[in-house]
Amino acid sequence: MEPIINDFTFNIATANGTGSQSANLILLQTMFEMGVPVSGKNLFPSNISGLPTWYIIRVSDDGYQAPGDRTHIQVLMNKVTWEKDVAALEAGTIVIYNTDVKMPVERDDLVLYPIPMTKIARGLNPKLARMISNMVYVGVIAEIIGLDQSVLETAIIKQFDGKTKAIELNSTAITLGREYVAENFEEMCPYVIESREKDPDAFIIDGNKAVALGSIFGGVTMLSWYPITPSTSIAEDIISYLPSLRTDEDGNLTCAVIQTEDELAAAGMVVGAGWAGGRAMTCTSGPGISLMSEFVGLAYFSEVPGVIWDVNRAGPSTGLPTRTQQGDLSMLFELGHGDTKHIVLIPGNMAECFEFGWRAFDLAERYQTIVFGFSDLDLGMNRWVCKGFDYPEKVDRGKVLHSQSEIDAIGNFGRYRDIDGDGICYRTLPGSGLEPILYRGTGRDEDGAYSENPEVYVANMERLKRKINGARTVLPQPILREEPEKQVGIIYYGSMENTIQEIDDVLESTGLKVSQCRIRSLPISPVVEEFVASHEQIIVLEVNRDGQLYGILRKELPINLVPRVHSVAYSDGLPTRARKYADMIREKLLEVMP
Amino acid sequence: MKLNIIDLPKDDYKGGPSSLCPGCGHDQISNVVINAAWENGIEPDRIAKMSGIGCSSKTPAYFLGKSHGFNTLHGRMPSVTTGANVTNKDLHFIAVSGDGDTASIGIGQFVHAIRRNLNMVYIIENNGVYGLTKGQYSATVEKGSQKRKAKMNESPPIDLCAMAINLGCTFVARSFSGSKKQLTSLMKAAMSHRGTAIIDVISPCVTFNNNDESFRSYGYVKDNQTELHSYDFIPKFKPITEVEVPEGEYRDITLFDGSILRLETIGSDHDPSDAVNALSHIHHAEQEQKHVTGLLYHNPVPKTLDEMLNLSNTPLAELSDDMIRPSEENLEALLSELRS
Numbered sequence: 010m011e012p013i014i015n016d017f018t019f020n021i022a023t024a025n026g027t028g029s030q031s032a033n034l035i036l037l038q039t040m041f042e043m044g045v046p047v048s049g050k051n052l053f054p055s056n057i058s059g060l061p062t063w064y065i066i067r068v069s070d071d072g073y074q075a076p077g078d079r080t081h082i083q084v085l086m087n088k089v090t091w092e093k094d095v096a097a098l099e100a101g102t103i104v105i106y107n108t109d110v111k112m113p114v115e116r117d118d119l120v121l122y123p124i125p126m127t128k129i130a131r132g133l134n135p136k137l138a139r140m141i142s143n144m145v146y147v148g149v150i151a152e153i154i155g156l157d158q159s160v161l162e163t164a165i166i167k168q169f170d171g172k173t174k175a176i177e178l179n180s181t182a183i184t185l186g187r188e189y190v191a192e193n194f195e196e197m198c199p200y201v202i203e204s205r206e207k208d209p210d211a212f213i214i215d216g217n218k219a220v221a222l223g224s225i226f227g228g229v230t231m232l233s234w235y236p237i238t239p240s241t242s243i244a245e246d247i248i249s250y251l252p253s254l255r256t257d258e259d260g261n262l263t264c265a266v267i268q269t270e271d272e273l274a275a276a277g278m279v280v281g282a283g284w285a286g287g288r289a290m291t292c293t294s295g296p297g298i299s300l301m302s303e304f305v306g307l308a309y310f311s312e313v314p315g316v317i318w319d320v321n322r323a324g325p326s327t328g329l330p331t332r333t334q335q336g337d338l339s340m341l342f343e344l345g346h347g348d349t350k351h352i353v354l355i356p357g358n359m360a361e362c363f364e365f366g367w368r369a370f371d372l373a374e375r376y377q378t379i380v381f382g383f384s385d386l387d388l389g390m391n392r393w394v395c396k397g398f399d400y401p402e403k404v405d406r407g408k409v410l411h412s413q414s415e416i417d418a419i420g421n422f423g424r425y426r427d428i429d430g431d432g433i434c435y436r437t438l439p440g441s442g443l444e445p446i447l448y449r450g451t452g453r454d455e456d457g458a459y460s461e462n463p464e465v466y467v468a469n470m471e472r473l474k475r476k477i478n479g480a481r482t483v484l485p486q487p488i489l490r491e492e493p494e495k496q497v498g499i500i501y502y503g504s505m506e507n508t509i510q511e512i513d514d515v516l517e518s519t520g521l522k523v524s525q526c527r528i529r530s531l532p533i534s535p536v537v538e539e540f541v542a543s544h545e546q547i548i549v550l551e552v553n554r555d556g557q558l559y560g561i562l563r564k565e566l567p568i569n570l571v572p573r574v575h576s577v578a579y580s581d582g583l584p585t586r587a588r589k590y591a592d593m594i595r596e597k598l599l600e601v602m603p
Numbered sequence: 604m605k606l607n608i609i610d611l612p613k614d615d616y617k618g619g620p621s622s623l624c625p626g627c628g629h630d631q632i633s634n635v636v637i638n639a640a641w642e643n644g645i646e647p648d649r650i651a652k653m654s655g656i657g658c659s660s661k662t663p664a665y666f667l668g669k670s671h672g673f674n675t676l677h678g679r680m681p682s683v684t685t686g687a688n689v690t691n692k693d694l695h696f697i698a699v700s701g702d703g704d705t706a707s708i709g710i711g712q713f714v715h716a717i718r719r720n721l722n723m724v725y726i727i728e729n730n731g732v733y734g735l736t737k738g739q740y741s742a743t744v745e746k747g748s749q750k751r752k753a754k755m756n757e758s759p760p761i762d763l764c765a766m767a768i769n770l771g772c773t774f775v776a777r778s779f780s781g782s783k784k785q786l787t788s789l790m791k792a793a794m795s796h797r798g799t800a801i802i803d804v805i806s807p808c809v810t811f812n813n814n815d816e817s818f819r820s821y822g823y824v825k826d827n828q829t830e831l832h833s834y835d836f837i838p839k840f841k842p843i844t845e846v847e848v849p850e851g852e853y854r855d856i857t858l859f860d861g862s863i864l865r866l867e868t869i870g871s872d873h874d875p876s877d878a879v880n881a882l883s884h885i886h887h888a889e890q891e892q893k894h895v896t897g898l899l900y901h902n903p904v905p906k907t908l909d910e911m912l913n914l915s916n917t918p919l920a921e922l923s924d925d926m927i928r929p930s931e932e933n934l935e936a937l938l939s940e941l942r943s
Contacts, residue, residue, distance in 0.1 A: 212941040226934065228927030230919040231689055233682075254929045254937075261915045263926055265689035267908075269682070270715040277675070277682025277712070284673055284683070285651070286920030287690035288927065303676055311673075397938055400931045404924040438920060439671035439687065440694050442648030447664050447672040459664070 012201045015045055018077035019066040021084040021146070022094050026058030028140035029086070031168055031179075032147045033064040037213070037392065038164040039156050040068060044207035048074035048507070050391050050584045055238065055330045061090045065584075068202065074393070075508040078588040081200055082154075084146050086126070088112055095119075103198050105149050107142060120197055122190065124149055129185050134178060141182045148186020153198040158187075210396045216362045216388040219395065220292070220318055221246035223366015225254050226401055229316075230287040231265045233278035235297060238330050239386040240320035243292040244268075272297035276304035279315040279379075283308070284448060286409070286438040288370045290316035295324045295337045298344065305379050306345025307450045309473070312425070312434070314373035314380075314407070321385040323582045332582030333386035335503055339557040341381045342531050348470060350477045353381045353531040354485060357506030359395035361529070362388070365485070367401040374407035376433060376480055385552070387584045388504040408435045410443060423455040425469065432476030477532060484530035487537055491524040497598065498524040498544035500537070502558060504585070505550060511587035512550075516594065523548075523594075528558065533565055541566060546602060547574045548594050554580055575601055608644035608840050616641040618666040628780035628806030628821075629659050629728045633666045635783065636697065636726070639790035640667060643838060643862075650695045651687060655680040655709060658735055659701035659728035659806070667697070678709025681716035684723055685908070691918040692909040695794065696723035703733045706742040706761045713763070717770040717799050719908040724793045724800045727763055728780075730808035731819040738811030747892065749816035763803050765885045768878050768900045773798035775881070775900040779824050780806040782896065788834035788864065789898060795839070797859035798907050805894055824894055831873045831884065831897030832866040856901055864898065875901040 019036075023029035030051070037049040048067050054060035065076045079099050085091055085106035092112075098104065100118035109127035130141035151161055162180060169175040221243050224232075234244040248266055255263045265282075269275040275291040282289035293301070298319050308315055321337045323329035341353050352372055354365040365382055373380040416422045416437075424446050425434050437443040446457030452469070454460040491498075501509055509525060516523055526540045541547050541562075549559040556576030563571050577593045604612050616637045621630050640650065647669035654660035656677035663672045675683040684696055705713045705727050716725070731744040738750060742761045749755040767775045774796045778786040786804060793800035805824050807813050813820045818827075837846050839861035852868040856875065866875070873880060881899040888895035915922060 210942065212938075214941060222937065226929055228924070230922065230927060231686060233686065254933055255927075257915045257926065259916060261913055263915050263919065263922055265909075265912045265914055265919065267685065267689070267719075267912075270711055273679060274682040274685070274712055274715065277679045278686030278689075280675070281673070281683035281686025281688070282690040283686070285687035285690035285694075287686070289686060289690070304679070307676055398934065400934050401928065404928060406924075437671075438691075439651045440649060440691050440918075440920070441671075442646075442669070445648075445669055445671040447652070447674055449674040450676065451674070 010197075010199050013199045014201050014203045015068050015070040015205070017068055017081035017200045018079065019082045019084065019150070020080040021064040021066070021086070022090050023062050023064070023086040023143065024059050024089070025053055025056060025062040027143060029062065029064065029143045032143035033066070035147055035161070035164045035168050036150060037066060038167060039151070039161045040202060041213055041394070042160045042164060042207065043157055043202060044205035045202055046070060046072045046394070048391070048393065050076055050387070052583065053331050061087055070205070071514075073511040073587070075511055075585055075587050078586060082150070084150070085114070086110065086143070086146065103153070103200065105146055122149060122153070122194060124186070124189060129189065130182060133182055133185070137178070141178065144179045144182035145186040148183035149190050151183065152187040152190040154200055154202045156202060157204065208396060211394050213392045214359050214395050215242070215390055215392050216356070216359060216384050217242040217320065217390060218246045219359045219362035219398070220366045220382060220384065220389070222250065222398070223363035224290055224316070225250055226363075227367030227370040228288050228404060229264055229290050229370065231267070231278065231282040231289040233267045233269050233275040233289070233291050235269050235272045235275050235293065237294045237297050239322055239390045240292040240294050240297075240318060242390070243318055243320065272300040273304065276301035276317070279317065280304050280308050280313050283313045283315040283373070284439065288374070290318065290369070292318040292320065294320050294322045296327065298337060298340060302344050305351070306347065306349055308379045309345060309349045309351065310450055311448045312377040312436070313448070314377050316369040316373050316380050316382065318382040318384060320389040321383065323580065329582040331386070333504070333552065333584060334580045334582065335385055335552040335557070336580065338383060338553070339560055341383060342561060350474065350532060351379055351381055352376060352477065352480055352484065353383050355383045355502045355529050355531070356388070357503055357527055357529065359393050360398060363398040368485070371405040372480070372484070375405055376476060377407060377436065378477065383503065385504050391584070393507070408433055410435050410437050411441065413443065416444060424457040425453060426455040427472055431479050432472045433479070481532050481534050484534065486534050487529060487540065488527040489525065489536070489540060492522045494522050495524065495544050497521065497546045497548065498526055498540055499548045499550050499594070500526045500528060500540070500558070500562070501550040502528045505552065508585040508587050508590065512591045512594070515587055515591035519595065521595070521598070531561065533562070537562070538566060538570070541570050541574060545573065546598065548577050548597060549574060550590060550594065551578045552580045552585055553578050607641050609646060611641070611647070613637065613641045615647055615669055616667055618668040619664050621662070621665045623658060623661070624810050626809040627658070628730065628808070629662050630665070631780040631783065632726065632728055632786070632804055632806055633662045635786050635790050636666045639787055639794055640697070643791050643794050644840065645695055645794065649693070650697055653680050653684045653687070653696060653698040655700050655704035657701040657704045657733070659699050660704060662699050662728070678704050678707070679712060680704070681709065681712035681721070685716060685719065685721055688721055688723065689909055689912060689914065689919065691920045692722070692914060693918050697726070697794070698723050699726045699728060702727060702729040702731060702741040702743040706763055710761070714766070714770060717767055717772045717801070720773055720798045720905050722797055722799070722907040722909060724802070727801070727803045728806040729763070729803055730806050730812055731817070732808050732812045734808055734811060738808070745818040745889070745892065748818040749814070750812040751814045755816075762885055762889065764801065764899055765882055767801045768881055771905065772801050772900065773902045773905055774800035776801070776898045777803045777805070777894070777896045779828055779894065779896055780804055781821060781825060782828070785830065785834060785896065788836040791836040791838070792858055792862070792864040792898070795858035795860045795862040797903070798905060818892060827893045829888055829893050829895045830869055831895065831899070832869055834898070835865040835867070837863040837865060856898070859903060866898065873897070875899065
């Protein structure tokens with residue numbers, strides 16, 4: 010039997026609320042600590058207990074992070090999905106299953122590891138048998154793929170945060186699983202884990218935590234939030250880190266946190282805090298963004314800074330609330346009634362989640378507008394390898410006047426007068442006593458006084474457009490990886506970053522070399538236009554139905570470039586899989602290329 | 604020129620000219636806000652005036668021209684005020700809303716601002732109709748009341764004072780725009796309170812709801828107002844010894860800033876610390892188709908939102924960059940924790 014080293018995918022089928030997440034994270038952490046490139050995807054239901062959950066672990070020396078195209082090792086714990094899970098397997102798949110579920114595996118082309126997991130667990134602690142049985146499969150897997158026992162034990166200690174009783178119990182269950190395999194089965198699994206040299210800087214983190222930490226280092230002074238999957242942990246992580254990172258010498262906090270009555274209030278508080286001179290943020294998902302729409306328009310028009318993170322889940326409506334999508338992009342870009350355009354930051358990895366976390370505040374105060382952070386469930390809630398965070402650049406509080414002499418130096422100050430010609434006006438803060446105005450969502454002149462004058466309105470709207478356009482070269486610029494052939498270019502963004510290299514390799518294996526352009530902000534940079542102009546065909550690759558970035562590009566690119574731009578968009582709620590998108594790209598190119 | 608305790612003329616508290624209908628109750632309330640803030644000697648710089656959308660919400664343009672303000676969204680003034688309040692807790696927040704803005708579209712934010720005991724004066728200019736959209740009934744209109752050229756209203760009203768008391772609001776008063784003396788005393792007291800101070804002011808709409816059949820017309824309210832007490836406001840800077848002691852019975856309420864509201868008994872002696880009795884007054888007034896006015900409820904004890912949040916003594920808006928950004932050493936320590 011030829012061993013297959015560090016190149017396979019696990020699928021672990023359990024029910025949620027049974028403690029399987031701990032078991033899965035111990036597996037992930039152990040392999041990570043052994044230096045093996047690994048990624049984990051949690052496919053969970055919108056439910057607290059009892060519904061089907063799958064955890065997919067991809068092991069790949071090539072560094073591929075998307076779920077693979079097939080399952081190599083299947084764990085079966087859940088009666089409900091059992092038959093479908095078995096039916097979906099390719100011949101030769103290793104199947105580790107709990108015989109106490111009393112479900113058959115009626116196929117003779119699979120490699121079977123029947124294990125009485127519940128019985129083993131019951132022997133340890135009858136009350137906790139259901140939870141401990143998950144640890145038994147950890148032991149089984151550890152034995153058959155060769156996980157290092159000492160690294161495994163360290164991962165258990167980390168997972169249970171030093172709680173002695175839990176560590177002992179779970180550790181014993183894992184050992185019993187190992188022993189059961191050693192005593193009852195011949196070696197029949199080709200899949201093997203081999204240690205690699207671990208990067209000492211690397212750690213595992215989810216995108217929401219990285220955004221939370223970035224926001225704390227960005228100087229957030231107010232977080233207003235309403236719980237919604239998959240954004241909730243941004244707020245909870247901020248709350249958990251504030252005592253250690255944002256307490257002053259008197260023991261008081263330098264950031265207010267308010268759990269609100271709804272997302273309208275969350276957005277309203279962001280606007281109020283930004284108006285009063287704070288660095289304010291909220292985090293939500295699509296349904297929350299819908300509710301925040303009116304406030305975002307107010308902030309755009311009255312020019313108040315604020316940060317809103319959208320961790321996208323599959324819409325429309327309640328949609329698939331625990332599944333991923335890039336379906337809110339066009340909504341964010343033009344949120345609100347009337348003509349609006351917003352700055353959107355789109356991180357594609359953990360370091361960028363942190364960086365855009367702090368940078369969002371600088372940009373919001375520089376441009377006196379709402380800045381969106383656009384993440385998704387895959388990036389936000391799944392765990393990714395990260396090598397570290399760079400300390401932020403100097404704080405930029407934007408054009409705020411703090412003294413009468415500064416106002417005198419300007420001469421003809423007006424809250425909405427464009428003194429510098431960049432569309433960005435100077436502001437004064439409540440409490441300063443300097444040039445007070447009544448902020449409003451109604452039309453107003455350059456001094457902030459109510460006006461319905463058509464010329465005044467047009468001048469103001471044109472200035473707002475100029476202001477946001479000015480950010481195009483300042484925002485995080487696209488990342489390009491160009492092939493000398495410059496035949497086909499792929500434009501993509503966000504969490505697709507974690508699949509693009511594998512897509513690229515799949516395409517290259519069919520003889521197609523593609524350039525890549527990852528967009529990291531809206532409105533788009535001029536670099537994107539250059540990229541489009543320098544390639545014969547452009548594919549805009551995204552995780553939604555309608556090709557939302559494609560739509561934005563059609564509007565933003567010069568008309569002569571539009572015919573070479575094509576959309577490949579697909580979303581089924583699952584994390585992106587390379588083969589699916591690679592096939593769609595090839596089909597599209599066959600269709601459009603001469 | 605007459606100056607107040609901080610040597611400012613009243614002109615420093617005035618705003619632009621009103622564009623409301625001549626005779627509108629709201630303009631009288633604006634004048635009361637101007638007088639109360641001036642006489643209390645609050646620095647205009649330190650006031651933030653807030654409002655939602657509607658006729659009433661336009662009035663911050665007509666008072667306190669030297670204060671920053673925000674005319675926000677329909678029904679959403681409380682959330683904007685909340686964000687601003689925690690960002691600069693040392694400002695005086697004076698907010699204006701209407702019955703449409705508060706009792707319908709904004710009822711959720713009204714409820715939650717009270718629940719948080721947000722430190723603000725929340726004035727409801729309550730006329731029972733939507734003025735800017737030309738006179739539709741609002742949710743505070745009494746059962747049996749009838750506006751001009753319309754059917755009688757048959758739905759029960761939302762009583763914002765009763766609601767506020769039930770929610771634990773720390774200062775609840777009802778007044779009438781035509782009762783200038785009472786309203787001024789209550790306004791000053793509200794400005795001296797720490798916590799959410801609700802003043803529900805019956806403010807007749809002269810254009811759409813001032814006919815005889817309306818329970819909120821000038822004539823009706825004048826004839827059917829039941830005053831709980833008569834009031835004297837004694838500002839913190841005025842020695843109490845200089846105040847004439849009333850002949851009848853009275854009760855003094857000491858407010859947060861040290862000012863005193865003196866309640867002189869008119870009819871039954873209502874104790875504003877008694878929430879149940881306050882609700883009983885409201886209930887009986889509604890049954891008798893009357894308006895009970897005065898200080899209904901006061902409780903100085905509960906913490907305000909900014910106190911509950913355990914915030915820095917320096918307002919968050921004024922913190923220096925190094926106060927809001929953890930150090931490089933903090934980041935290094937965090938990264939090594941994540942790597943361990």
